Amino acid sequence: MGSAQKMVAPMEVSVEAGNIDQSLWLDDDGRPRRTGTFWTASAHIITAVIGSGVLSLAWAIAQLGWIAGPSVMLLFAVVIYYTSTLLAECYRTGDPVNGKRNYTYMDAVRSNLGGAKVTFCGVIQYANLVGVAIGYTIASSISMRAIRRAGCFHVNGHVDPCRSSSNPYMILFGAVQIVFSQIPDFDQIWWLSIVAAVMSFTYSGIGLSLGIAQTVSNGGIQGSLTGISVGVGISSTQKVWRSLQAFGDIAFAYSFSNILIEIQDTIRAPPPSEAKVMKSATRLSVATTTVFYMLCGCMGYAAFGDAAPDNLLTGFGFYEPFWLLDVANVAIVVHLVGAYQVFCQPIFAFVERWASRRWPHSGFIARELKVGPFALSLFRLTWRSAFVCVTTVVAMLLPFFGNVVGLLGAVSFWPLTVYFPVEMYIAQRKVPRGSARWFSLKTLSVCCLVVSIAAAAGSIADVIDALKVYRPFSG
Numbered sequence: 001m002g003s004a005q006k007m008v009a010p011m012e013v014s015v016e017a018g019n020i021d022q023s024l025w026l027d028d029d030g031r032p033r034r035t036g037t038f039w040t041a042s043a044h045i046i047t048a049v050i051g052s053g054v055l056s057l058a059w060a061i062a063q064l065g066w067i068a069g070p071s072v073m074l075l076f077a078v079v080i081y082y083t084s085t086l087l088a089e090c091y092r093t094g095d096p097v098n099g100k101r102n103y104t105y106m107d108a109v110r111s112n113l114g115g116a117k118v119t120f121c122g123v124i125q126y127a128n129l130v131g132v133a134i135g136y137t138i139a140s141s142i143s144m145r146a147i148r149r150a151g152c153f154h155v156n157g158h159v160d161p162c163r164s165s166s167n168p169y170m171i172l173f174g175a176v177q178i179v180f181s182q183i184p185d186f187d188q189i190w191w192l193s194i195v196a197a198v199m200s201f202t203y204s205g206i207g208l209s210l211g212i213a214q215t216v217s218n219g220g221i222q223g224s225l226t227g228i229s230v231g232v233g234i235s236s237t238q239k240v241w242r243s244l245q246a247f248g249d250i251a252f253a254y255s256f257s258n259i260l261i262e263i264q265d266t267i268r269a270p271p272p273s274e275a276k277v278m279k280s281a282t283r284l285s286v287a288t289t290t291v292f293y294m295l296c297g298c299m300g301y302a303a304f305g306d307a308a309p310d311n312l313l314t315g316f317g318f319y320e321p322f323w324l325l326d327v328a329n330v331a332i333v334v335h336l337v338g339a340y341q342v343f344c345q346p347i348f349a350f351v352e353r354w355a356s357r358r359w360p361h362s363g364f365i366a367r368e369l370k371v372g373p374f375a376l377s378l379f380r381l382t383w384r385s386a387f388v389c390v391t392t393v394v395a396m397l398l399p400f401f402g403n404v405v406g407l408l409g410a411v412s413f414w415p416l417t418v419y420f421p422v423e424m425y426i427a428q429r430k431v432p433r434g435s436a437r438w439f440s441l442k443t444l445s446v447c448c449l450v451v452s453i454a455a456a457a458g459s460i461a462d463v464i465d466a467l468k469v470y471r472p473f474s475g
Helices: 002-011 020-025 038-049 052-088 105-112 116-156 167-180 190-218 236-254 257-264 274-307 322-358 378-397 401-429 436-467
Strands: 369-371 374-376
Touching (some): 038 190, 038 257, 038 274, 038 322, 052 190, 052 274, 052 401, 105 401, 116 257, 116 322, 116 378, 116 401, 167 378, 190 322, 236 274, 236 436, 257 274, 401 436
Antiparallel strands (some): 369 374
């Protein structure tokens, strides 16, 4: 109780101060009361996890086959759920109810590990988030262009290449993101995350339905137990690289640890504890994600076998009904608008906290005009708009950057999803060195490191292939 009083005292909440009513609207750290719930946290996670990458899982399973593909997917689901529960315990340092809050992933690493590991975490986390923002810009333009191509194929037939540039669509996506980026923080984009989550179910459901229809039309299930065969069109070396890349695709498809702490910081104060709510939200989200991943990936492979396209809806595994493809691709774009914001909010918050500490009395930074969900300030308008513009230009400059994002995902999977959660949990719970639990956690970390290295190797090979035909602004 005494520690609670020490935390309240610096806020000067008293009758004499004339602000006792304000304490009803503040949390134990003096910040505005958080309003997030199990449902909003689940929506944030689902928005972050079920990206348009779900539509490439049929290709990933095609590389691994009916045995390894679903098995690897389930294995990653179990590992990521487990390490996420470890990371959720690190939101507060010490007591799980009254301990000091860690607002970001870096804060959690700083409180539990410290030293150079904080810098290492920051570099990996924010490089990954920037890469995701660029990748989502490219992915949205591909879906927008697919809408135009679907109509063109419907009118002119499938022999017409129906080519068009994706650059105008990237610019349009960037313009929309400049508007939404003015929403100040995570806690106020809950509605956008819910809309995005609904959209993810929409296009995943359409992809699943089309896969079932194609399987029925084929008169049976396509594919093999071991995936694509070495032979005409694929060498044994390519088989290895593709299999490793499939591991990276599946690992990256599940990753959301880089924003878990930031999502947890939106949850209302105990009881129950934020960690308990976050674990429940993670359990629901990972289970939901796994069901959709298994259904979409497996049905896509069942429909097309070794010829499964890298994207069921934009790779034109299906051509008709074209209007249903349009609905699915519109849903992808709307989802990516929300997902972009979910992943970029930690970057925005990091830069703005640094600027506020660096120039605490600057009106350019502090002065705000609130309009609905938006909080407009010159600094926020300037810097967030500049960030969106830079990611858009880079996406236009490197249209194959989606391959690089896969590499970033492979590189960041081990440190952010496994290594730091394990190390922080060991430090916080004081797990005895050499104990069975310590040995098990360390073994998990080493095994995931090997997977990350292998997936990175496959992604590097893919990037090298893309560089052979690279032309700037060729989208």
